[in-house]
Amino acid sequence: MVMLFSDPIDAMLQLQQALDNFRASDWLGSSTSASGAYPPFNLFRKGDEIVLIAEVPGIRKEDLQIQVKDRTIRIAGRKAVAYGEGTSLHRRERLAGAFDRAISLPVEIDADRVKAECRDGILAISLPRGERDKPRTIMVG
């Protein structure tokens, strides 16, 4: 699906509508997810790679644990929200706790070349397609 960003004023809205359309996508299938649905993931295709993006505000690299095996990726960690002594809380909307989520992708990924980056509260993991999954061209003799 090609997204056209030719109109800069509308571009953000187009992205938002595209993301909404894929909410009901069954691309991921009904796989079991370990312990809960936090953090929410968005999965994209970028050329031959799958890119997983999650919003993890307030979580640093040290608090995250990412593991990949076969087609499953597991993201676990702890989100801490702490305020000092002697503070009086007026409003509390941020949640904190431990999370552990695993998803299984419907394509083969190359675990050795997986790269993860966590910046500004966004975790981006690029999962290149496994060699075995790529189609082989057959020459006609």
Place this chain on the structure above:
Amino acid sequence: MARSQELEVQQKKELVSKEEKTTPARYYVPSTDIYETDDALTLVMEVPGVEKKDVDVRLENDTLRVEARLDFGKYEELDPLYTEYNVGHFTRAFSLSSKIDQQQISAQLEDGVLTLTLKKLREAMPRQIAIN
């Protein structure tokens, strides 16, 4: 109100405002914690994906307005396959009491968390009364 807050997915709250914006994108309301110490009022907002240069904090007429914009250029080469959340700019406004020193508001942005510290005016800080 002490309630044990379990970590769960919070659906992003879309902003429904009386005025319309000039660009047709959706704005979301960031989760905010507000707490107070003796000398300052602190607001902590979750704005993942926002960089320092895209945060706008303004104080006019006792209203503190925060707008944090997302740079979605990073999404240009990405084709969605499966999504669980939407992305957009963040905005929220609070009306402040006159006890805040409007000249001394500081802000820090780290790991997608924006912390605004609003110092109180000296007259508004609690004073200890000595007992003779």
